[in-house]
Structure formats: structure tokens, C-alpha cells
Amino acid sequence: MLNNLTKPHEYPGKLFVVEGIDGSGKTTQLGLLAKWLSAAGQRVFVTEWNSSALVKAATKTGKKKNALTPMTFSLLHATDFADRLLYKIIPPLKAGMIVLADRYTYTAFARDATRGVDRQWVRELYSFAVQPDMTLYFRVPIEVSLDRLMARRVKLKFYEAGMDLGWSGNPVESFRLFQGKVLDEYDRIVDEFGLEVVNAVGSITEQQRLVRSLISRLVHTTEVEIPDDEPL
Amino acid sequence: MTSPSEPTVGDVEGANGGIQPGRYYGRGIPYLPIDGYPGKLIAIEGTDGVGRSTQIQLLREWLEVKGYGVVETGWTRSPLMQPTIEVAKSSNTLNKLTFVLLYATDFADRLEKEIIPALKAGFVVLSDRYIFTALARAGARGVDRAWLRSVYSFAIAPHLVFYLNVDVKTLIRRVLEARGMDFWESGMDLKTGDDIYESFRTYQSKLLKEYASMADEFHFRKLDARRPIDRIQDELRRQVEAFLEPAEKPAEPALVSRT
Numbered sequence: 268m269l270n271n272l273t274k275p276h277e278y279p280g281k282l283f284v285v286e287g288i289d290g291s292g293k294t295t296q297l298g299l300l301a302k303w304l305s306a307a308g309q310r311v312f313v314t315e316w317n318s319s320a321l322v323k324a325a326t327k328t329g330k331k332k333n334a335l336t337p338m339t340f341s342l343l344h345a346t347d348f349a350d351r352l353l354y355k356i357i358p359p360l361k362a363g364m365i366v367l368a369d370r371y372t373y374t375a376f377a378r379d380a381t382r383g384v385d386r387q388w389v390r391e392l393y394s395f396a397v398q399p400d401m402t403l404y405f406r407v408p409i410e411v412s413l414d415r416l417m418a419r420r421v422k423l424k425f426y427e428a429g430m431d432l433g434w435s436g437n438p439v440e441s442f443r444l445f446q447g448k449v450l451d452e453y454d455r456i457v458d459e460f461g462l463e464v465v466n467a468v469g470s471i472t473e474q475q476r477l478v479r480s481l482i483s484r485l486v487h488t489t490e491v492e493i494p495d496d497e498p499l
Numbered sequence: 500m501t502s503p504s505e506p507t508v509g510d511v512e513g514a515n516g517g518i519q520p521g522r523y524y525g526r527g528i529p530y531l532p533i534d535g536y537p538g539k540l541i542a543i544e545g546t547d548g549v550g551r552s553t554q555i556q557l558l559r560e561w562l563e564v565k566g567y568g569v570v571e572t573g574w575t576r577s578p579l580m581q582p583t584i585e586v587a588k589s590s591n592t593l594n595k596l597t598f599v600l601l602y603a604t605d606f607a608d609r610l611e612k613e614i615i616p617a618l619k620a621g622f623v624v625l626s627d628r629y630i631f632t633a634l635a636r637a638g639a640r641g642v643d644r645a646w647l648r649s650v651y652s653f654a655i656a657p658h659l660v661f662y663l664n665v666d667v668k669t670l671i672r673r674v675l676e677a678r679g680m681d682f683w684e685s686g687m688d689l690k691t692g693d694d695i696y697e698s699f700r701t702y703q704s705k706l707l708k709e710y711a712s713m714a715d716e717f718h719f720r721k722l723d724a725r726r727p728i729d730r731i732q733d734e735l736r737r738q739v740e741a742f743l744e745p746a747e748k749p750a751e752p753a754l755v756s757r758t
Contacts, residue, residue, distance in 0.1 A: 394649075
């Protein structure tokens with residue numbers, strides 16, 4: 268069995284991951300982290316979950332016809348991830364760059380298990396993945412994330428709200444039920460894979476300060492000091 | 500990640516007592532319990548050009564005459580993935596891992612939407628190729644075997660697996676006779692050289708070796724594909740009959756028997 272995900276990689280670069288449900292603020296934090304690292308003279312590459320061209324077509328067809336089952340949903344995302352890992356993530360790591368991933372395998376572990384896919388199977392499915400140097404999990408209560416999404420007038424996405432499971436015909440209620448279970452899965456994952464938990468309820472600046480102090484343990488950022496109160 | 504406590508597909512360690520026909524190989528699909536489904540799953544395996552589809556056609560006819568409901572399924576025929584796989588193949592962007600995962604996705608779709616419903620409804624499902632095709636192709640490309648078996652551990656172990664065995668020389672002639680060699684069947688993605696004939700021969704030999712190595716692990720019933728079509732068919736029918744008859748009485752005595 269491959270065990271890449273559970274042993275440190277040997278590339279000169281660094282892989283940092285942010286995880287959390289929609290509305291946890293992880294993408295905002297990742298953006299600020301990227302700014303800081305770039306300003307410090309680091310070469311940074313940002314990659315998002317579910318963004319490779321290869322399976323976009325299939326995901327779209329599947330969604331349109333509402334035809335994805337939990338298993339095909341899981342395998343499609345693994346395909347997408349494999350493509351992105353080999354073409355987008357590993358090359359910059361080999362080149363000694365910093366790769367920032369907005370969601371990683373843990374997103375799949377949490378969502379797929381919630382959809383009823385076997386937990387151990389998903390973990391083995393992704394055992395080809397590179398182990399991140401650090402994963403920051405932005406933990407947020409479901410109501411806070413929903414408030415944030417509603418404030419931005421975000422239309423809840425079909426699969427993101429777990430509408431495919433038919434637990435509720437109401438998108439908000441479905442999101443609450445589905446992401447509530449996703450949060451439980453994340454809690455397991457935190458212990459299993461040693462994720463760093465960031466309390467995502469605090470202010471953006473406060474969170475970013477913690478993020479930077481955690482990351483600075485692993486990256487030498489001599490050119491720019493961590494400011495106490497960086498205007499954001 | 501903890502080590503798996505249940506068997507995955509087959510068993511690379513060698514003790515393959517874990518395979519139970521008609522059940523999931525490994526952990527399976529938790530939200531789709533299949534225990535007690537009356538249908539039967541029969542897989543016909545073999546490389547290109549061994550005459551699988553001809554045999555399946557004949558077998559289907561015979562089964563239907565005997566009163567069995569038959570559903571056919573193939574490899575890469577799911578509406579969900581077909582366009583994607585075609586695109587990926589034509590642009591040669593498939594790498595080893597995405598190759599495996601795309602086909603696994605396709606198979607999962609077919610398993611859930613065709614095979615499992617048919618088994619539930621009591622059909623005899625004839626599968627033109629099965630997961631062994633994927634395991635052989637990926638194995639020939641050097642993909643980790645334990646990982647492959649784990650990925651496919653959601654598959655259902657067929658009640659019968661027939662393997663149409665052939666030597667590479669016969670295989671080459673048959674493929675050339677039928678339609679010529681194509682990029683993927685020739686393993687050109689493995690970049691063993693520009694000579695498509697040599698590449699085909701090398702790749703198909705590797706595939707045959709992979710199949711041979713799976714024969715015991717997955718309880719293949721080997722048939723010599725070089726024999727005449729009707730001889731192979733007779734053998735197939737004899738074995739299928741021996742399996743089906745004790746399990747289930749045909750709808751009525753056969754009125755016409757094909758000889």
C-alpha cells in the first residue's frame with residue numbers, strides 16, 4: 268500500500284493546506300498568507316480543490332443531470348486531485364516553492380464519509396497524496412458559517428449543501444444537516460492526521476497572526492517580520 | 500492512516516479465502532447492501548481480439564432461450580464518463596493515476612446504476628471485461644498493486660470469471676486482421692519506442708502476464724481462446740449451466756436446443 272500521506276515528503280518545497288467548511292473564512296486566510304509569504308520573497312503557488320480541466324466536464328455533466336452518486340462523486344474528485352497533484356502541486360514542490368492548497372484530501376475524507384462512503388476506503392484511495400508540511404483547520408460553528416454565507420448572499424451550492432442526499436428540500440436546512448456531519452468528520456480527522464486547529468470565529472487579523480506564527484516555524488521569513496498589527 | 504483490517508480485492512498476501520462470489524470484495528459500498536440479491540454476475544475477461552463479444556452474444560441467446568433474463572454490461576460504457584474518457588484519451592493527458600481513477604469512476608457508475616439493480620431484479624449479468632482489465636492495464640503500467648486492489652475493493656466478486664486465454668502471436672494476428680493497432684492498445688503511452696508493432700507486442704505480453712498472475716487470486720476459469728468459436732461456447736455453456744441449474748430452475752424446459 269502507498270503511504271505517502273502518512274510520511275513526510277522529501278521535496279525541497281513546502282506544502283501548506285487550509286481546510287474547513289464553506290464560510291469558515293479559510294480562503295481569506297489563505298490569501299493573506301500568500302501575500303505575506305510573497306512579500307517575504309518566497310515563491311508561492313496557490314491551488315484549489317476541484318479546479319483541474321480534465322474532469323471539469325464530467326463533474327458538470329454529472330451535476331447537471333444530478334447523476335453523481337456518493338461513490339462517483341468521491342472517485343471523480345480523486346481523479347481531479349490526482350491530476351492536480353501531478354501537474355500543479357508536485358512540480359513547484361520539486362522546485363523548492365511553497366504550495367498553498369485551498370482544501371486537500373481531508374475535504375474528501377470529511378465529505379465522502381458523510382455521504383456514506385467507507386472511511387477507510389477513501390483514505391486508501393488518497394494514499395498517493397503528498398503529506399502536507401502543515402494543515403490548518405478553520406473550525407467554525409455551523410451557524411457562523413451560514414451567517415457569513417448569507418451575508419455575502421452566496422447561493423448555496425447543490426453538493427456543498429448536501430442536497431444530493433435528499434435530507435431536506437430546503438438548501439439552508441440541508442446545508443445545516445450536511446455540514447454539521449462534515450464538522451464531526453473533521454473532528455476525527457484533526458486527531459488522526461494532526462491538523463492544526465484555528466478558531467475561525469475570531470477576527471480575521473487575530474486568526475492571521477496565529478496562522479503566520481504557525482507557518483513561520485517551518486519557513487524562514489527573514490525579510491519581513493510578523494507585524495503585531497498589520498493593517499488588513 | 501491505519502492498515503486495513505479487512506481484505507481488499509483479492510489478497511496480495513496470498514490467502515484468498517476472503518473472496519465470496521456475489522459479495523463485495525472488500526469494504527464495498529456501505530449505503531448499498533447487496534446481500535441476498537438473486538441475480539448472478541458472470542464476467543468474461545481477456546485482452547483485445549480474443550472474441551469476448553462474440554461469445555457473450557451466443558451465451559446471451561442461449562440463456563434467454565433457457566428463460567433467464569440477461570443484462571449485458573461492458574467496460575467504459577457509462578454515460579457519465581464516456582465523454583471524459585474519450586477526451587482524455589484523444590489528448591493523451593492521462594497519466595497512470597488519473598487513468599486508474601477515471602476507469603474506476605466509470606465502473607462505479609455502472610456498478611451502481613446497471614449491475615446492482617440488475618442483480619437485485621434477478622438478472623444474469625454478463626460483463627464484457629471486468630475490473631481485471633483495469634488491474635491488468637494499470638499493473639502493466641507499474642501502478643502499486645495493493646493500492647489498485649484497495650481502490651477496486653468496492654467491486655462485487657463475480658459468481659463466475661471466464662478468462663479467454665491466448666498467446667501474443669495469435670493475438671497480434673487477430674488484432675491486425677480485425678482493425679489494426681491503436682495507440683492505447685499498443686501501450687504507446689508507456690513510450691517503450693516509436694515502433695508501434697514492437698510496442699504492441701511488448702505491451703500485450705505484459706498484459707497477458709498480468710492476467711496470468713491474477714488467475715489464481717481471482718479464481719479465473721481459463722478457456723483457450725485459440726479453439727474454434729463453437730467449441731469455446733460449448734465449454735462456456737457447460738460451466739454456466741452447471742453453475743446456474745442447481746441454483747435456479749429454468750423457466751421451462753428448453754423447447755429448442757441449439758447443437
